[in-house]
Amino acid sequence: MATNADAANPEACPVVDSLDQIGSQWRLVVLYDLQGDEKRFNELKRSTGASSRTLSRVLDDLQELDLVDRRLEEDAPVATFYSLTAKGESLCPVFDAIESWADEWLGEDPDEAEAMAAVEAVANE
Numbered sequence: 592m593a594t595n596a597d598a599a600n601p602e603a604c605p606v607v608d609s610l611d612q613i614g615s616q617w618r619l620v621v622l623y624d625l626q627g628d629e630k631r632f633n634e635l636k637r638s639t640g641a642s643s644r645t646l647s648r649v650l651d652d653l654q655e656l657d658l659v660d661r662r663l664e665e666d667a668p669v670a671t672f673y674s675l676t677a678k679g680e681s682l683c684p685v686f687d688a689i690e691s692w693a694d695e696w697l698g699e700d701p702d703e704a705e706a707m708a709a710v711e712a713v714a715n716e
Contacts, residue, residue, distance in 0.1 A: 612656055613656075613658070613682070615649075617639070617641055617645055617646070617649045618649055618652065618653060620639045620641070621635060621639060621641070621646070621649050621650065621653060621659070622653065622658060622659075622675070622679060622682060622686075623686055624638050624639055625659065625673060625674060625675045625679065626675065626680075626683050626686065628674070629662070629672045629673060629674035630672065630673055630674075631670055631671065631672055631673075632646070632647075632650075632671050632673070635650075635673060650673060653679070656678075657676055657678050657679075658675065658676060658678055658679035658682075659673055659674070659675060659676060659679055660673070660674050660675070660676050660679075661673055662674070
């Protein structure tokens with residue numbers, strides 16, 4: 592898949608190329624949400640907070656990139672299920688690494704957390 596980064600720089604960094612494919616906010620949210628199990632469209636809509644139009648577009652994009660699989664169950668009522676492909680599942684360790692990094696580097700400042708707890712305690716009295 593040719594990307595804008597490829598057009599500007601034919602020797603684009605693999606990290607930049609990867610983020611070009613999966614790096615949009617909604618793609619990451621959907622991929623993260625599908626870890627571990629398949630979900631119906633409305634489940635994804637509720638859990639991600641995406642609008643129907645946005646979610647539909649993102650799921651189509653992710654299917655095209657072979658990151659998400661779509662399964663249609665035609666029994667009444669008709670249901671559409673989405674799950675990660677093997678390629679999508681291979682991103683799970685990346686999400687784990689980002690989560691660990693965020694826990695270490697983006698966690699609350701201990702002094703700030705202590706101050707907020709004190710404020711909440713006073714407010715609850």
